Amino acid sequence: MNVLTCVENLSQRFEQADLYYGHGTDNPWDEAVYLLFTVLGIPFGEEDGSVGARELSAEEEQKVLELADRRIHERLPMAYLLQQAWFAGLPFYVDERVLVPRSPIAELILQQYQPFVEEAPRRVLDLCTGSGCIGIATALVFTGAQVDLADISEDALEVARINIKQHGLQGRVRAVQSDLFQHLEGPYDLIVSNPPYVSAEEVAELPPEYKREPELGLLSEDDGLAIPLEILRQAPHYLSENGVLVLEMGYSWELFAERYPDLPVIWLEFENGGEGVLAITREALIRASV
Numbered sequence: 244m245n246v247l248t249c250v251e252n253l254s255q256r257f258e259q260a261d262l263y264y265g266h267g268t269d270n271p272w273d274e275a276v277y278l279l280f281t282v283l284g285i286p287f288g289e290e291d292g293s294v295g296a297r298e299l300s301a302e303e304e305q306k307v308l309e310l311a312d313r314r315i316h317e318r319l320p321m322a323y324l325l326q327q328a329w330f331a332g333l334p335f336y337v338d339e340r341v342l343v344p345r346s347p348i349a350e351l352i353l354q355q356y357q358p359f360v361e362e363a364p365r366r367v368l369d370l371c372t373g374s375g376c377i378g379i380a381t382a383l384v385f386t387g388a389q390v391d392l393a394d395i396s397e398d399a400l401e402v403a404r405i406n407i408k409q410h411g412l413q414g415r416v417r418a419v420q421s422d423l424f425q426h427l428e429g430p431y432d433l434i435v436s437n438p439p440y441v442s443a444e445e446v447a448e449l450p451p452e453y454k455r456e457p458e459l460g461l462l463s464e465d466d467g468l469a470i471p472l473e474i475l476r477q478a479p480h481y482l483s484e485n486g487v488l489v490l491e492m493g494y495s496w497e498l499f500a501e502r503y504p505d506l507p508v509i510w511l512e513f514e515n516g517g518e519g520v521l522a523i524t525r526e527a528l529i530r531a532s533v
């Protein structure tokens with residue numbers, strides 16, 4: 244079988260199995276390409292047109308079909324099966340100890356947080372770091388910054404440590420176990436966070452693929468707002484004078500904006516999709532009361 248036929252067959256099978264997407268791809272065809280290219284080691288975006296005709300060896304075919312079967316029957320996100328996810332153009336090791344990276348903050352990182360961060364930050368905190376994707380990608384755009392990756396879950400931090408090493412950042416990036424800010428010491432010039440923000444009712448209704456992710460990474464009380472609100476309340480104590488907080492709360496942003504209509508936050512817009520990410524300065528956070 245060649246690559247094109249294999250992608251066609253797999254995408255048809257994925258379509259018939261009525262899978263749910265949203266962990267890196269949003270349709271059966273891309274999901275099949277993602278699987279095949281990863282197993283065959285074909286770099287994304289660099290294929291020269293001849294790749295469709297490439298024949299799979301018997302071993303490659305067996306591996307691909309095995310993973311496709313597991314994708315269908317176990318409803319595991321493809322990233323867990325491949326133990327790899329892409330974020331901000333970078334590969335990250337992932338497994339079921341962490342959420343699959345997909346935050347729209349990737350786009351902001353690639354723009355070096357412009358226009359919200361004027362000077363390159365010296366100290367950065369990625370709070371609720373999971374795989375470490377946000378903090379590590381940030382460390383790679385601010386090459387002089389010291390970056391702390393914090394998470395309450397030791398399991399998640401083990402994954403983050405694998406990624407620190409994979410990106411050769413052991414000298415500048417460290418993983419810290421902390422319940423929000425509990426074991427952290429400021430001041431940070433930039434705090435960036437994609438925390439849990441999904442309400443209990445929404446968690447109960449998630450499609451099977453999302454139920455394979457750690458609930459600790461999704462669930463937040465108070466209609467999803469408890470953890471984002473706690474971060475907004477505590478962040479001023481950990482930000483430097485000109486520090487900035489970038490906080491994601493996804494679709495919970497509408498409820499938040501209803502409750503706090505006067506809070507001077509900036510809601511970011513993304514070219515590649517995604518919503519509910521705010522930026523606010525320490526100064527504005529102190530003036531506002533959350």
Ligand SMILES: C[S@@+](CC[C@H](N)C(=O)[O-])C[C@H]1O[C@@H](n2cnc3c(N)ncnc32)[C@H](O)[C@@H]1O
Nearest residue numbers: 344371372373394395396422423437438439460
């Ligand atoms: C939505 S996931 C985000 C992971 C990563 N930042 C990303 O964008 O892929 C949220 C993470 O917050 C962690 N977490 C949950 N409650 C926490 C708390 N109280 N303090 C610190 N981390 C927490 C979870 O373990 C999980 O890894």
